[in-house]
Amino acid sequence: MNIAIIGSGALGLYYGARLQQAGENVHFLLRRDYQAISRNGLTVHSCDGDFHLQQVQGYRCADEMPKADLVIVGLKTFANQHLEQLITPLLDEDTAILTLQNGLGNEELLAEHFGASRVLGGVAFICSNRGKPGEVHHLSQGGIRLGEFSAGLTPRAENIAAMFNRAKVPCQGVKDLKKIRWEKLVWNIPFNGMCALTGKTTDLLLAHPPTRALIGDLMDEVVAGANAQDLSSPIDAKAFSAHMIELTEGMGAYHPSMMLDRLQGRPLELEAIYAIPLRQAAARGVELTRIAMLYSMLDVTEN
Amino acid sequence: MNIAIIGSGALGLYYGARLQQAGENVHFLLRRDYQAISRNGLTVHSCDGDFHLQQVQGYRCADEMPKADLVIVGLKTFANQHLEQLITPLLDEDTAILTLQNGLGNEELLAEHFGASRVLGGVAFICSNRGKPGEVHHLSQGGIRLGEFSAGLTPRAENIAAMFNRAKVPCQGVKDLKKIRWEKLVWNIPFNGMCALTGKTTDLLLAHPPTRALIGDLMDEVVAGANAQDLSSPIDAKAFSAHMIELTEGMGAYHPSMMLDRLQGRPLELEAIYAIPLRQAAARGVELTRIAMLYSMLDVTEN
Numbered sequence: 001m002n003i004a005i006i007g008s009g010a011l012g013l014y015y016g017a018r019l020q021q022a023g024e025n026v027h028f029l030l031r032r033d034y035q036a037i038s039r040n041g042l043t044v045h046s047c048d049g050d051f052h053l054q055q056v057q058g059y060r061c062a063d064e065m066p067k068a069d070l071v072i073v074g075l076k077t078f079a080n081q082h083l084e085q086l087i088t089p090l091l092d093e094d095t096a097i098l099t100l101q102n103g104l105g106n107e108e109l110l111a112e113h114f115g116a117s118r119v120l121g122g123v124a125f126i127c128s129n130r131g132k133p134g135e136v137h138h139l140s141q142g143g144i145r146l147g148e149f150s151a152g153l154t155p156r157a158e159n160i161a162a163m164f165n166r167a168k169v170p171c172q173g174v175k176d177l178k179k180i181r182w183e184k185l186v187w188n189i190p191f192n193g194m195c196a197l198t199g200k201t202t203d204l205l206l207a208h209p210p211t212r213a214l215i216g217d218l219m220d221e222v223v224a225g226a227n228a229q230d231l232s233s234p235i236d237a238k239a240f241s242a243h244m245i246e247l248t249e250g251m252g253a254y255h256p257s258m259m260l261d262r263l264q265g266r267p268l269e270l271e272a273i274y275a276i277p278l279r280q281a282a283a284r285g286v287e288l289t290r291i292a293m294l295y296s297m298l299d300v301t302e303n
Numbered sequence: 304m305n306i307a308i309i310g311s312g313a314l315g316l317y318y319g320a321r322l323q324q325a326g327e328n329v330h331f332l333l334r335r336d337y338q339a340i341s342r343n344g345l346t347v348h349s350c351d352g353d354f355h356l357q358q359v360q361g362y363r364c365a366d367e368m369p370k371a372d373l374v375i376v377g378l379k380t381f382a383n384q385h386l387e388q389l390i391t392p393l394l395d396e397d398t399a400i401l402t403l404q405n406g407l408g409n410e411e412l413l414a415e416h417f418g419a420s421r422v423l424g425g426v427a428f429i430c431s432n433r434g435k436p437g438e439v440h441h442l443s444q445g446g447i448r449l450g451e452f453s454a455g456l457t458p459r460a461e462n463i464a465a466m467f468n469r470a471k472v473p474c475q476g477v478k479d480l481k482k483i484r485w486e487k488l489v490w491n492i493p494f495n496g497m498c499a500l501t502g503k504t505t506d507l508l509l510a511h512p513p514t515r516a517l518i519g520d521l522m523d524e525v526v527a528g529a530n531a532q533d534l535s536s537p538i539d540a541k542a543f544s545a546h547m548i549e550l551t552e553g554m555g556a557y558h559p560s561m562m563l564d565r566l567q568g569r570p571l572e573l574e575a576i577y578a579i580p581l582r583q584a585a586a587r588g589v590e591l592t593r594i595a596m597l598y599s600m601l602d603v604t605e606n
Contacts (some may be wrong), residue, residue, distance in 0.1 A: 006513055197500060197501075198600050198601055200604065204603065205603060207600075208603045209604070210595070210599035211599050211602075214595075214599045289592060290592065290593075290596055292517075294594060295513070296513035296514050296517045297500060297501050297517070299511065300513070301501050301502065301503065303507065303511060
């Protein structure tokens, strides 16, 4: 399959590399890593075993890239205003677009620009970060769940999931994209914001009983917001939160992406991870007190 | 009156200087400013007019200080474990102790060590900070309300209030010390913690509508906690909060003391300003959700 990776941060580089390793024809839109990858290829330091790709098809500009069967979007959501310009040159009649970005609102934006029928969304549960130019670190986890934006589970979604599975990325196609988006928020909303605001890694927040309790309260609020959204079946707050906590305890001193964004002076993905979920909950009459408080304090630090 | 100032930060230096200027016999326990003040005296840069005291009675050690009629405590509450040692040498039979420290629990601690009958508490509403050694800046406000810890309004409290008034410090003696302590928390709880956590000054938090709303919600929670404490009369949440907001808007880009503590690498006064008020509210069955959340995030940053 002819695949374009738009947004070659840790996530885009890792999944693109896995797909190329499995024999797919992958094209990366690169910025920071262009020179290093052009010269020396791409190295993946993975908890599942390191590997190196010597020949990588990298581009500085989307206009130079070939048409794709599948565009995978890994761009930070604060750069979403560039999506139309970056993706338009890649589209053939049947090109599908899969966004693996954080939070809510990304599928809607892509559907607005390119038509709902092209759009799929996926949720990646992966601990990864960028290393030196030309290197990416895959620390733990790595699975993806994905689904259609506008239809149920289609052969197209099944095919993309199968392709990821062949590439050593555990992947599951699902019927209810909205549900998996909200499930991911159960992790993202407490950990991303609290780590960014306090400057403390996930393990420290879990080791301190009051913040551990707060993480649980925030997770309960996310589930309350989620379960007001007509999901195919409700999320079980207690079981799902316990699962997220357990996974996080296995991640050690993890720096969530928003904490890294803050430490590295980038904007924070507040719209996708906080503002839109809060609005969607409010639209169903659900007030998320602690989430709103966390959001307002993160937001003021961006001004 | 023979007065000992224990804790010569911005607050202790300012009020001590005013009292000396008015003719009281003031003795300062000094640490950072000892050398500068011994050599050059103490300069007060005040919004009400600058003044300089050439001869200042400064001491490095409480044991060298004379007995006092009144001990004024301006120590940071995170250093309260030193109070017994610092104050014991100053006590005559009738020495009164007035704590102007932040938050709750200070009078109780002094009463435990020295007997309840000695103890008065006061709430200073003042914008001040330390400058170079030997200088203190009084930016705005400056009034004090004070009262007895264990009795109603006594001649002793009235006399101390009158002394402050003679020294150009607007001061009022009150019957209900507990009430003015909680009233001050209506300001301290939102602004100290939010400014310390976000790194933003009071004006920026008030200019951003979501944090302005959050400040209001936090103030409402403080009042709910206060009004469960058998005060002589309840605090009017709406009127009092509006008054606090209005005062704060007049303070410009103010750095609350807890924000300065954080910026200067000192501990935060979390026990007095958050933990004890939360416990006292919980003891009356009042849960303060947002305050607990703010406290837990501040607390984890201290570990």
